[in-house]
Amino acid sequence: MQMKVFDLDTARETLVLIKPIVEEINLKRMELTEAYEKFHEExxxxxxxxxxxxxxELDRLIDSLFRKIEALGGVIKGVDPILVDFLSFYKNRYIWLCWKxxxxxxxxxxxLxxxxxxxxxxxxxxxxxxx
Incomplete structure (x- = not known):
């Protein structure tokens, strides 16, 4: 699969789409933690x-949200905290633009x-x- 290459502006514009997905992941993770605690007390x-x-179901949903980030061109480099890198080209070489x-x-x-x-x-x- 061909990786998308971003300039800084495009990466920042894409991040605007990714941030609400990350918020949703964190909400679902909190819900998962609560369900896990209830499960062990039940x-x-x-x-x-x-x-x-x-x-x-929450696990599946979280996984699909991470795939959405990847579909937008972000590369997941960490999940706790969530780290997303964007491939970029600078001075005749590839680099990562990164966001926490x-x-x-x-x-x-x-x-790289x-x-x-x-x-x-x-x-x-x-x-x-x-x-």
Whole structure:
């Protein structure tokens, strides 16, 4: 499958679509945690069966929400916290534009072979005026 290549503006526009999906994932995760806790406290077998089915459905839903992010071109690099990278082309090489779920917008990037710890501010790229 061909990966989508983003410039910074397009990645930020796509992030606007991804953020509500991430919020939905987190809501469903909270619901899953509550169902899991209820399941372990519940003694009624019928209620346990219902909770188990509900947890499986939430799991499936969370998985499909992650696939939606990927369909938009985001690459999931972490799930707790949610990290999404966007492939970009800069100075004749590919790099990752990266976003962490509590950040307002894409403010960091790193080389393909670097992970989250290698993140550098986008301002470095902008100062070089190569966008």
């Amino acid at each position: 003694e009624d077998e019928l209620e346990k069966m219902y909770l188990e089915a509900h947890m499986k 779920e509590d950040e307002e917008t894409i403010m960091y990037w790193h080389e 072979n670097e992970g989250f710890v290698g993140r550098k501010p986008i301002s470095i790229l902008e100062e070089e005026n190569l966008w």
